[in-house]
Amino acid sequence: MGREIVRRESQEHPGKRSRLWSTEDIVGVLEGNTGTWKIQSIILDFSKPEEVVQWDGMAFMKMTNLRTLIIRKECFSKGPKKLPNSLRVLEWWGYPSESLPSDFQPEKLAILKLPYSCFMSLELPKYLDMRVLNFDKCEFITQIPELSGAPNLKELSFVFCENLVEIHESVGFLDKLEILNFEGCSKLWTLPPIKLTSLESINLSYCSSLVSFPEILGKMENITHLSLEYTAISKLPYSITNLVRLQRLELRNCGMVQLPSSIATLPELEVLSIWQCERLQLSKQDKDVEKESLMVSSSNVKHIDFSSCNVSDEFIEIGLPWFANVKELDLSTNTFTILPSCIKEFCLLRKLNLDYCMHLREIGGLPPNLETLSLIRCTSLTYLDLTFLASTKEYCFLRELILDDCENLQEIRGISPNVEFLSATNCRSLTASCRRMLLKQELHEAGNKRFCLPGTRIPEWFEHCSRGQSISFWFRNKFPVISLCLVGLMHKHPIGFKPVVSINGSKMKSGFQTKLFNLEFPVLTDHILTFGEEQIKFEDNVDEVLSEKEWNHVVVSIDIDCKWNPTEEFVVRTGLHVIKPKSSMNDIRFTDPYKQQSFKEKHILVDMGVSQRPFVQMQKELASFDSLLQPQSLKDNVNWDSNLMVSSQMSSTAGVEGLQEQQLPSIIEENFEGCENVNEAEGRMVECNNNGGEDNRRSTTIMVKIT
Numbered sequence: 001m002g003r004e005i006v007r008r009e010s011q012e013h014p015g016k017r018s019r020l021w022s023t024e025d026i027v028g029v030l031e032g033n034t035g036t037w038k039i040q041s042i043i044l045d046f047s048k049p050e051e052v053v054q055w056d057g058m059a060f061m062k063m064t065n066l067r068t069l070i071i072r073k074e075c076f077s078k079g080p081k082k083l084p085n086s087l088r089v090l091e092w093w094g095y096p097s098e099s100l101p102s103d104f105q106p107e108k109l110a111i112l113k114l115p116y117s118c119f120m121s122l123e124l125p126k127y128l129d130m131r132v133l134n135f136d137k138c139e140f141i142t143q144i145p146e147l148s149g150a151p152n153l154k155e156l157s158f159v160f161c162e163n164l165v166e167i168h169e170s171v172g173f174l175d176k177l178e179i180l181n182f183e184g185c186s187k188l189w190t191l192p193p194i195k196l197t198s199l200e201s202i203n204l205s206y207c208s209s210l211v212s213f214p215e216i217l218g219k220m221e222n223i224t225h226l227s228l229e230y231t232a233i234s235k236l237p238y239s240i241t242n243l244v245r246l247q248r249l250e251l252r253n254c255g256m257v258q259l260p261s262s263i264a265t266l267p268e269l270e271v272l273s274i275w276q277c278e279r280l281q282l283s284k285q286d287k288d289v290e291k292e293s294l295m296v297s298s299s300n301v302k303h304i305d306f307s308s309c310n311v312s313d314e315f316i317e318i319g320l321p322w323f324a325n326v327k328e329l330d331l332s333t334n335t336f337t338i339l340p341s342c343i344k345e346f347c348l349l350r351k352l353n354l355d356y357c358m359h360l361r362e363i364g365g366l367p368p369n370l371e372t373l374s375l376i377r378c379t380s381l382t383y384l385d386l387t388f389l390a391s392t393k394e395y396c397f398l399r400e401l402i403l404d405d406c407e408n409l410q411e412i413r414g415i416s417p418n419v420e421f422l423s424a425t426n427c428r429s430l431t432a433s434c435r436r437m438l439l440k441q442e443l444h445e446a447g448n449k450r451f452c453l454p455g456t457r458i459p460e461w462f463e464h465c466s467r468g469q470s471i472s473f474w475f476r477n478k479f480p481v482i483s484l485c486l487v488g489l490m491h492k493h494p495i496g497f498k499p500v501v502s503i504n505g506s507k508m509k510s511g512f513q514t515k516l517f518n519l520e521f522p523v524l525t526d527h528i529l530t531f532g533e534e535q536i537k538f539e540d541n542v543d544e545v546l547s548e549k550e551w552n553h554v555v556v557s558i559d560i561d562c563k564w565n566p567t568e569e570f571v572v573r574t575g576l577h578v579i580k581p582k583s584s585m586n587d588i589r590f591t592d593p594y595k596q597q598s599f600k601e602k603h604i605l606v607d608m609g610v611s612q613r614p615f616v617q618m619q620k621e622l623a624s625f626d627s628l629l630q631p632q633s634l635k636d637n638v639n640w641d642s643n644l645m646v647s648s649q650m651s652s653t654a655g656v657e658g659l660q661e662q663q664l665p666s667i668i669e670e671n672f673e674g675c676e677n678v679n680e681a682e683g684r685m686v687e688c689n690n691n692g693g694e695d696n697r698r699s700t701t702i703m704v705k706i707t
Contacts, residue, residue: 015039027051030059037064046073057081074116088129095119098140114138121145128152139163146170153177154198160184160206167192172214178222182207189232193217205229216242224268228254235283238262252276257309258283264299264322272323273305275330280309282319299323307353308333316340332356337380341365344388350397354378374402381406382429387414403427412438417446420532424453426524439528444483445579448532455528458485462575464590470557471574473590476550479503479542480583484531486558488572489523496561499531501538503554506545508538533579551593 014025015034019041026044029035030053053076060066061082069087074094083090083104090109095117109127113134120140126149133150135141136159143166147153153174158164164185169192171180176198182188184206191204191214200222204210210231216239224247233251235258240246248271251257257274260283274280301323311334321342323329329346332355339354344365352367354360355376363381366373366388375381384403389396396416403409404425411434415422422438424430430438430453437443438453441461458465462485464473471484484499501508536556546552558574578588 019043023051027053030055033059033062035059035063037062039063040065041068042066043068043070044073046075051075052077060084090114092117099123124149126150131155133157135161137161142166144168144171147174150174151176155179155181157181158185162186164188169193172196172217190214194220196220197222199223201225203227204231207231213237213240215239218242219244221245224248226250228252230254234258236260236263238283241265244268247271249273254278256281259319261319261322264301267300269299269301271303272301273303274309275305276308278310280306280311280315282315299325301325302327304328305330306334307331310335313337317342321345327351329353332374332376335359338362339364343367355402369397371397372400372402373398374400375406376402377405378403378409379405379407382408382410384409384412385414386412386416389414389416410434415443417443420448420450422449422451422453424451425527426454428454428525430454439530444530444532444577445581448534449483449530450532450535451528451530453528454525456487456526458487458528458573458575462577464576466574469560469572469574470555471576472553472555473576473588474551474553474593475589476552476587478583478587479554480588481533481579482536482583483533483577483579484536484556484558485575485577486529486531486572487526487575489526497529498559498561499535500557500559501536501554502557503542503545504547504552508542508545509540510535510538533582549594551589553592 013034014020014022015029015032015036016038017025018038020026020029020039021043023044023046026042029039033056055077057078057080060069060080061084063084065086066084067086068089069083070089070091072091072093074096076094076096079095079097081101083101083106085104085106086108087106088108089111090106091111091113093114093116095114098118098120106127108129110129111132112127112130113132115134115136115138117135117138118140119135119138120142122135122141122143122145124145124147128149128151130150130153132155133147133153134155134157136157138158138161140163141158141161142163144158144164146168147156148170151174154176156171156174156177157179159181160183162185164182165187167188171177172192172194174196177196178198178200180196180199180201181203182191183203186206186208188207189209189211191210193215195217197218197220199220202223204213205227206229208230210233213228213233213236215237219242221244223243224245226243226246226248227250229250229252231251231254233254234256238260240260241262243266245268246266247268249263249269250271251274254274254277256279257277258281259274263269263272299322302325304323304326307330311331313336316331316336316338317340320340324346325348326346327348328351329349330353332353334357336357337359339360339362341364343349343352344367346367347369349367349370351372352370353374355374356378357375358377358379360375360378361380361382363384366386368389370389375384386398386401389398396418398416398419400421401415401419402421402423403412404423404427406424406427408429409424409427410429410431412430415438424438435453435455438451439455439459441459443449444451464471466472469486486497498510500510556574556576558572578585
């Protein structure tokens with residue numbers, strides 16, 4: 001609507017309108033020199049970049065009221081010979097001349113942006129109203145002249161002016177300057193001292209020749225973020241304490257960096273990120289001072305990243321205590337050998353990352369409130385003592401323990417019942433006793449668990465097992481609380497796992513949409529993976545898929561994601577454990593309850609662990625019976641499928657008759673709770689399974705055909 005009103009100002013003569021933004025109209029006015037004093041604004045953005053304006057450079061002479069000139073395309077055959085002094089905004093991308101017209105004296109010019117231009121010299125007159133000066137990517141500019149004639153300057157930007165080598169000292173005293181950006185000025189090696197009381201942002205990243213940060217001559221209360229990535233800065237001045245409102249400091253790929261202790265006294269600094277530097281060292285002044293005098297208990301830094309900086313034991317011992325209030329600490333990929341005991345004083349530390357510290361051989365302590373500890377590929381570590389942490393569930397906060405590729409780790413002492421995620425991929429040196437401790441039933445039933453560690457067998461306390469990547473069961477009433485176990489040689493490449501549940505053929509939508517395990521390293525041996533109860537919860541309403549019949553069929557399969565070969569089969573075994581304090585075994589069956597009623601040979605599962613008579617006594621009474629019926633695959637701890645028969649098939653009629661003569665049915669009825677209607681079980685097969693119970697006794701499966 002507004003554009004139409006402007007067009008109606010002079011439909012036949014665009015040069016008599018107040019504003020021009022149509023490419024066709026602007027090109028016509030400039031090439032025909034038909035502009036007038038009525039034009040106040042020109043905004044040109046070519047839709048066809050190859051189009052070039054063929055003009056004589058005199059088109060602006062008559063535009064004496066032009067206030068805004070914005071040209072965002074490099075599309076002129078030559079530069080302007082005249083520019084109106086009435087301009088307040090001049091933005092011209094790819095300005096085609098080496099300088100502005102000599103008679104250009106715009107007293108009210110506030111914004112001057114000439115990026116991608118051919119400027120070689122910045123001999124600018126006094127621009128008292130200048131607010132923004134932008135010469136980004138002007139490759140021929142070598143120096144910034146005196147700017148004291150622009151006292152109201154708020155933004156100064158020379159991004160990727162790759163030949164800029166000199167900055168006049170007046171730049172450091174522009175009281176109203178808010179933004180200073182020299183990013184990518186690769187030949188700039190020094191900056192004058194600064195006293196920029198209004199400065200809010202300074203960017204020196206990718207100034208690859210810059211060897212030092214400028215001295216700060218007075219308090220600067222508005223800078224909150226300082227980025228010094230990819231510079232040659234080797235030390236920070238002690239005067240950095242004058243950045244009293246600094247909240248975030250980043251140094252990356254900055255060669256050798258000396259860090260002064262004064263950095264820890266910045267009252268509002270929360271994030272300190274110094275990573276991928278050649279070496280992080282203490283300043284020479286701090287090395288000569290007694291360690292006790294450098295303790296800085298008032299530091300407010302919450303997040304520290306000192307990764308990949310060749311951090312030494314000396315720096316860890318002296319420099320780390322400066323930041324005792326840190327909450328997240330990343331010391332990964334460094335060369336220190338000992339994590340000192342002072343770490344125990346870091347009461348606020350929640351997350352500690354020591355990944356790829358391949359020389360780390362001793363951990364002298366752990367913070368009391370630590371929640372996540374990551375030690376990926378700490379290949380020199382042989383022993384991990386977690387007893388530094390509180391041993392009770394109420395006071396231990398450790399939730400995640402990541403030990404992948406710690407190939408020489410042998411012992412873990414003091415695992416907390418609160419640990420929910422443990423990843424020990426390729427920790428092949430773990431002792432058998434340590435592995436048993438990590439797979440104890442009491443530990444896994446104390447809370448939701450996701451564990452991964454080397455191993456070849458499903459723990460005995462998993463009641464139901466099967467070969468392959470899926471397992472099934474039947475339930476009635478409420479969906480049971482279960483946990484899963486997966487065993488097998490995973491792959492030589494990174495791989496992800498996630499359980500998928502189908503009820504009566506309907507796939508349930510899991511509350512977890514990401515892979516629950518992501519093995520990022522080649523897995524070289526069989527591993528055991530456990531999935532806790534929280535990973536078997538659904539977003540869908542289970543009641544909507546329940547059968548009208550009594551029993552519901554559940555199939556739990558493992559979704560395996562391998563980026564390198566997604567079609568490859570994985571030889572695994574799957575186990576299922578029912579968390580009995582939260583579920584009733586009377587409402588669960590591991591064989592089809594409907595087939596049990598129709599098959600001539602009926603199988604009944606009995607948990608001998610609930611028998612009131614001692615297992616040893618039952619073995620004695622059934623010695624001859626047990627000797628005839630030992631299953632061949634107990635080593636796999638796999639419950640028999642409903643169609644699976646004992647290998648001998650009880651083919652010997654004499655053997656069966658002999659058992660009948662010993663009044664076997666009466667013995668079974670007396671000793672095996674759950675073998676219902678044994679006296680009426682003529683012509684059926686009875687399966688009685690003891691899976692160890694709480695005392696972890698040997699798993700025994702007994703199948704009897706009563707004739």
